[in-house]
Amino acid sequence: MLKRMILMLIATSILFGLIFGYKAVGNYFMNDFFDNMPTPPATITASDVQLDDWFDSIPAIGNFRPVNGTTIPAQIDGEVIAIRFENGDVVEQGQALFVLDxxxxxxxxxxxxxxxxxxxxxxxxxxxxxxxxxxxxxxxxxxxxxxxxxxxxxxxxxxxxxRKTIRAPFTGVVGLRQVNLGQYVTPGTELVSIQSFDPIYLNFTLPERFLSEVERGQSISAEVDAFSGQEFKGEIRAIEPSVRESTRTIQVQAQFENPEHQLRAGMFARVRIDSEESREVLMIPRTAIQFNPFGNIVFILVEEDDELVVQQRLVRTGQSRGDMVEILEGLELGDRVASSGLLKLRNGSVVKISDDPDLQPSASTNPQPANR
The missing domain is CATH 1.10.287 (Helix Hairpins)
Structure with a gap:
């Protein structure tokens, strides 16, 4: 009886040993298979390093101001018996606006x-x-x-x-009148605002280090949110002679022709002052760069053993123009970099380039909404 039990225990041990051994061997070969299975190439888009002529520019922000602008007050008391304009009219200098009894x-x-x-x-x-x-x-x-x-x-x-006849002090556009017919006004009562929009001034500030790079008569460009994608051209007319000690900035005033009255007083503007001489720059799409605190990285494409792989490379960037970024160090003309799909790339990753134009990111120095 005891011998039979010992034989059964031995047989059971051998059976379980075979089962666990089989699983262990199977897991080993399975892991070895997956470890040695080739990784499929990552699909990306690619862009060549491009050479372009750029004009150095100084960015700034500012606000438009009227050449002339005021709120017209009553200078004498009396009852309003006539209003000789409509809200929003263009009026000429000396034109009668209100008549008092x-x-x-x-x-x-x-x-x-x-x-x-x-x-x-x-x-x-x-x-x-x-x-x-x-x-x-x-x-x-x-x-x-x-x-x-x-x-x-x-x-x-x-x-x-x-003074019983209130006239426009200059040619401009009147706003919304603040008084009505029959209303009695006293000296100082605000009647209507008037603004001169053509031409119009743009006031902005620059750090004092740019003082030597701006001068009267220099051309500038401005963009406003109300007319996205449209660029307005103006000219610097005045530079404040002193630097503000508290901010170390200089005040600059430019003038813009505004015949259609698109630009209005108080509008916020993004300003760009371009230099008169261009310089050659290397540039790549912004999407080709991984911006990191420790440095900016691109993935450059190289051929290795009949495969296309990527290699990480640190680059030093400069100015930006639309979708493009200037490369100061790290790339040369003729290099090709991955321009999308960067999150799935590692140093040495095998890649393939997609021919789908819809996947290609925008690469324009002056992108417009219609291009996207």
């Missing part, structure tokens, strides 16, 4: 004009009498003084009447 002032003018006439008549009567020494010189001078006072009072009344 002036009937009382007009009547006072007529009284003063009559008083002046009487004073002038009396002075004219006294002059021949003074010549015949029938009146004293002091009496004649007194009457002539009354004439001068009457004339000054009439001129003052005329000035007051002139």
């Amino acid at each position: 002036s009937r009382v002032e007009q009547a006072e003018r007529e009284r003063l004009a009559a008083a002046l006439s009487i004073a002038e008549t009396e002075a004219a009567r006294l002059e021949p009498l003074f010549a015949r020494q029938e009146v004293s010189e002091s009496e004649l001078r007194r009457q002539q003084s009354q004439v001068a006072q009457a004339r000054a009072a009439l001129a003052m009344q005329d000035a007051m009447l002139e």
Whole structure:
């Protein structure tokens, strides 16, 4: 009985040993198969290192300001009896905008004009009498003084009447009026704003280190969010003579022609000042670069054993233009780099290049919305 049990235990041990041995051998060969199985090539797009002529530029941000702009106030009190413009109209310098009731002032003018006439008549009567020494010189001078006072009072009344008509101080575009017909206004009451948009100024600041690179008459470009993709050309007209000590910046003012009134006062603008001389640069698409704190990396394509593989390379980048980035160090003309699919690449990865144009990233120095 004991011998039979020992034989059964031995047989069971041999059986389990065979089972576990089989699994161990199978796992070994399976792992060896997967370890030696070739990795399929990663699909990427590629771009050649390109040579281009770039004009060095100075970027800045600024705001548009009107050449002339103000809110027109009432200078005298009175009731608004006429409004001679529509909101948003282009008005000419001197054009009447508001008329205030002036009937009382007009009547006072007529009284003063009559008083002046009487004073002038009396002075004219006294002059021949003074010549015949029938009146004293002091009496004649007194009457002539009354004439001068009457004339000054009439001129003052005329000035007051002139202020009853509020006119445009310069040619420009009026905004939304702040008063209505029949409303009584007092000195200082805001009536309407007016802005001169053509031409228009752009004010911006630059770090003081760029002072030697800007000058009056230099061309600049500006872009605004309201007209995305459209570039406006202007010219530097003034440079502040002093540097702001608190920020170490200089104030610059440019002028833009604006016949269609696309640019408005207060608009935010991105400014670019281009140099007059170009320089040759090597450039690649921005998508071909992995930007890292420890350095920027590209994957350059090389042939190895009839396979296309990538090698990591550190590069030093410069300025950017649209989708393209300047390469200062690390690449040469004729090199080819991976431009998409970088996240699945490692140093030495085997790759294949896709011919699908839809996968090719944009590579323009001046991309437009229609290009994307």
